[in-house]
Amino acid sequence: MNDAPARFPSDDAAISEAAAGAVLTIDLGAIRENYRRLRKQLGGARCAGVLKADGYGLGAAQVASALMKEGCDIFFVALLGEGIALRKAIGAGPDIYVLNGLPPGSELEAVAARLCPVVNSGAQLKAWRAMAQGFAHGLPAAIQVDSGMSRLGMAPMEVEAVAGDASAFDGVDVRYVMSHLACADEPRHPANGQQRLAFERLRAMLPEAPASLANSSGIFLGSPYHYDLARPGAALYGINPTPGEPNPMLPVVHLQAKVAQTRKVEKGAGIGYGHSYHAQGPLSLATISFGYADGWLRRSVSAAWFADVRLPFLGRVSMDSIILDISALPAGRLAEGDLVELLGPSQSVDDAAGHAGTIGYEVLASLGSRFHRRYVGG
CATH class of the missing domain: 2.40.37.10 (Lyase, Ornithine Decarboxylase; Chain A, domain 1)
Known part of the structure; x- marks a missing residue:
């Protein structure tokens, strides 16, 4: 079954302050400053914006518009429906990648919305390659490999299999080879270095393309993790990417x-x-x-x-x-x-998360749609 287009809470008729039981103020200026700080931390690597779950509950369309003013032109969402809704909201121009890949049979919807799938399996690659045969210019995609998180991405055996198939990427314009860090918020965790080495080994088997590994916390692990593109999400929204240390981000x-x-x-x-x-x-x-x-x-x-x-x-x-x-x-x-x-x-968001025995990601992503929302600083 294909994903239905996501409906952003921010698309609904605005709830007046008088009618609402609560008021949520979102500082787009702080998001822009957080993006600038992350970009500075990255040096020469590019910086995307992760807008999954309606921009972590804060309004993907509004956040994207603010980040575009800072020159951000690459966004990541989790689901096809989120990507379709975001494309409608921000128009043509920025690249939008779908992190979870495409559900079977939904490839044409992705093409129509000018979305780039993150290919996570041999089956997804085969389906996207088949779709690409109808286009003279091919179709863009990112290839994700599983470097040790066991969540999404081609397993090492799958990577080895496609590496031995000369036609595996026919018609597929590989824009990025990427993976995801499981323990980046623990700088001393040995899994970080192990994943980076695994990523190096796996991407060497695939078509040459820019690489992407770092999430928000990964950016603060240093330049060996930066590669060509970082994909911060939580840090943009003020969540501390360096737990146990002072938060380098502004509250949002x-x-x-x-x-x-x-x-x-x-x-x-x-x-x-x-x-x-x-x-x-x-x-x-x-x-x-x-x-x-x-x-x-x-x-x-x-x-x-x-x-x-x-x-x-x-x-x-x-x-x-x-x-x-x-x-x-x-x-x-x-x-x-x-x-x-x-x-x-x-x-802070992180304080509230601690009181609930969870993380700031869940606090933000759980925020509902009954608030009166104010956007400032955009």
């Missing part, structure tokens, strides 16, 4: 939720589903219009912030609401309609 998102109601409770009051928390004394509470339907992970043990004051979550995260302990604020300081901060200066 500011997420605020509205207070729906405030109340006072007495000692012993059960709070939230299952009464998983009971008040240890008199408390002032606020309920915000925000929950796991908006992408905030239910397992999160976190807090919101208001006027530099931390407001802990109490009880379970609900589908559309979270209960906050606002006892540290002066009485009446927080009222219905006020905004509290969930992501921003007081709590």
Whole structure:
């Protein structure tokens, strides 16, 4: 079955701030600066932009437009439907590569949208080669090899097989040979060097073409990993590509939720589903219009912030609401309609991820479409 064109949340009718339960501000200027910093780190290598999952939940069309102003002309998405939607949004010009390759039978849709598949298997190569026979100029593609992650890409035996077939790449314009690092966020992990050596061996068997290995964290492993093209995603959006070290990227998102109601409770009051928390004394509470339907992970043990004051979550995260302990604020300081901060200066994406036992990628990619979205700095 072919992928249906992806529908970006940013394509929907805008939700007004008055109607929304939360406000998501996305700083396109920070994304542009992060791209400049990554490009500087790369030296002479080219820098693409990874826009899968609707630009990590922040709006692929808007992010692409901002990056194009910085000269970025190569984008990567995960799925064919994402590529079709992105092509419609940004028009002709930039190259768009589909990381997961093409589902069987969808090759003509990719051609119509001027998309470049990342070929991950001998079967995908055969299908793309067959499609290319109908075009005098051939069709572009990237070839991905599995250098040790065991996820996507031609296995070494497949690479050896196509290397022995003189007609394997007939009609295929190989733009890049690429692979993906499994442990780049751990600079001392031996898998990094092992994968680089495996990549060198495998790409030597394939048609000569520019090479691409580094993701966001891979860029910070140094020049031996840079090759001709890097493919940063998370770092563009402010996620720290060097865990354990100061974040070299600017923050990109500011997420605020509205207070729906405030109340006072007495000692012993059960709070939230299952009464998983009971008040240890008199408390002032606020309920915000925000929950796991908006992408905030239910397992999160976190807090919101208001006027530099931390407001802990109490009880379970609900589908559309979270209960906050606002006892540290002066009485009446927080009222219905006020905004509290969930992501921003007081709590980064990586901080929030740590409270949920996950990574910043999941936090951003989980953000829903019920927000009022503001784009600034673009």
